[in-house]
Amino acid sequence: MNERKRQQEGLPDGLATSWMLDARCRELPPAIFFPRDGAGVEVARHYCAECPVRTQCLEFALEQHIDHGVWGGASERERRRIARSRRAQNTKHRTKDRRAGSAR
Numbered sequence: 001m002n003e004r005k006r007q008q009e010g011l012p013d014g015l016a017t018s019w020m021l022d023a024r025c026r027e028l029p030p031a032i033f034f035p036r037d038g039a040g041v042e043v044a045r046h047y048c049a050e051c052p053v054r055t056q057c058l059e060f061a062l063e064q065h066i067d068h069g070v071w072g073g074a075s076e077r078e079r080r081r082i083a084r085s086r087r088a089q090n091t092k093h094r095t096k097d098r099r100a101g102s103a104r
């Protein structure tokens with residue numbers, strides 16, 4: 001993720017983004033990571049696949065609820081799926097914890 005991409009997303013300054021210094025996309029045109037079709041997503045994924053900060057990038061996009069572009073090798077749709085899955089998991093754990101608490 002590069003600075004231009006960050007600005008394009010309108011992200012606030014002051015976020016923990018030191019990992020971005022190691023981003024493979026730093027020297028690439030941001031447009032690559034805002035593809036218009038599935039073929040473009042595959043091109044972006046190709047770059048992300050070998051990026052040393054892929055995990056941080058994906059978590060950042062999930063935490064910041066970034067809707068557009070490929071981040072951490074995941075498209076918008078994939079990130080929505082991951083977020084939904086995590087919410088379902090959290091709900092399941094909370095329900096389980098609540099039940100365990102009331103059984104005491």
Ligand code: SF4
Nearest residue numbers: 001023025048051057
């Ligand atoms: S994972 Fe992809 S979008 Fe994220 S920093 Fe690396 S190259 Fe850029």
